[in-house]
Amino acid sequence: MDIARTHLRVRRLRRRDLPSGTLELAQFLIGKTLVHELPEGRLVGRIVETEAYPPGDQAAHAFRGITPRNRSLFLRRGHAYVYFTYGSCWMLNITSEEPGVGAGVLIRALEPLAGIDLMLPGKRKASRACDLTRGPGRLAAAWQIDKRYDGIDVCAKGPLWLGAAQGPPRPLGKSIRIGITRAVDRPFRFYERGNPCVSGPARLRR
DNA sequence: TGCACGATAATCT
DNA sequence: GATTATCGTGCAA
Numbered sequence: 001m002d003i004a005r006t007h008l009r010v011r012r013l014r015r016r017d018l019p020s021g022t023l024e025l026a027q028f029l030i031g032k033t034l035v036h037e038l039p040e041g042r043l044v045g046r047i048v049e050t051e052a053y054p055p056g057d058q059a060a061h062a063f064r065g066i067t068p069r070n071r072s073l074f075l076r077r078g079h080a081y082v083y084f085t086y087g088s089c090w091m092l093n094i095t096s097e098e099p100g101v102g103a104g105v106l107i108r109a110l111e112p113l114a115g116i117d118l119m120l121p122g123k124r125k126a127s128r129a130c131d132l133t134r135g136p137g138r139l140a141a142a143w144q145i146d147k148r149y150d151g152i153d154v155c156a157k158g159p160l161w162l163g164a165a166q167g168p169p170r171p172l173g174k175s176i177r178i179g180i181t182r183a184v185d186r187p188f189r190f191y192e193r194g195n196p197c198v199s200g201p202a203r204l205r206r
Numbered sequence: 207t208g209c210a211c212g213a214t215a216a217t218c219t
Numbered sequence: 220g221a222t223t224a225t226c227g228t229g230c231a232a
Contacts, residue, residue, distance in 0.1 A: 202207070
């Protein structure tokens with residue numbers, strides 16, 4: 001592994017560093033880092049793909065109001081909303097609005113930067129590091145993110161937090177969202193163009 | 207590379 | 220009982 005990356009220093013993002021608004025946060029997070037402190041070591045990844053689920057969006061879990069599952073979505077910006085779906089996948093979102101407003105940003109893919117040997121390959125043969133974190137279900141599995149993280153503050157001292165950007169900014173892509181059945185035409189997905197860690201079909205990665 | 211399909215279980219109707 | 224912000228496999232081109 002690259003020696004520079006094993007000694008990666010990451011500056012913590014404060015809540016006031018996060019922009020107001022779901023669409024703004026979804027774009028802002030591209031290129032920023034996510035850090036998970038494990039007993040065995042630190043995982044660091046660059047966020048390379050997000051989707052916005054803003055207030056009033058028919059595809060959003062918050063659309064029909066607060067329920068036991070989605071209540072974390074209504075926390076003020078900078079909290080985790082983690083839920084289980086398809087019988088096998090955990091999904092990580094970052095809340096994005098004022099307290100009481102349900103909205104969030106789905107973290108869909110990471111570029112592994114540190115702690116790669118600690119990321120769990122699951123059933124797949126991880127020939128490339130990107131295979132571990134390409135897709136929202138994969139990254140949650142590799143990073144051991146589950147219900148325990150639902151509702152935690154990712155701007156506070158804790159096991160999971162947001163860090164400053166690593167590496168130079170690269171061109172931002174925009175597209176429709178993946179895997180939804182309502183409000184399918186809204187261009188609320190953002191990604192780093194050409195990055196091999198971005199999920200989805202090729203036409204949604206260019 | 208790109209589809210179709212089944213697995214799988216919590217949540218909601 | 221239906222739905223689901225997915226994934227891996229298998230098969231066609």
